[in-house]
Amino acid sequence: MCARCQRTTEDPVLVHEVHAATGPGFNVYACPECADHYPPLTDPLELLELTPRRSRMTIRVYKVTAEGAVTEDRGEVRTWTGSRIDPTPQTAAFPPCMCAGCRSTR
Known part of the structure; x- marks a missing residue:
């Protein structure tokens, strides 16, 4: 049918x-x-031979209050996922974490 x-x-x-x-x-x-x-029809084995597509990942950084209200937009970080890795920029907009756990590993 x-x-x-x-x-x-x-x-x-x-x-x-x-x-x-x-x-x-x-x-x-x-x-x-x-x-x-x-x-x-596509052959499933042909799909495995395709070059994997790299994608971009965007991380938005905010400062929020204890109630969840956004008080400051601190910008965004864009990086490639896959084989090429862009280093995270170390600027005033993206400071390292200052919690006790992260400070002890420095």
């Missing part, structure tokens, strides 16, 4: 493979007319 138009067909076309982590997966079929509406 076609997954798109729900009609039975004599010439089903495999349009999708559903993989399951805890058991057997299943195949999705469509009639030849509806098969054109599905993207081409």
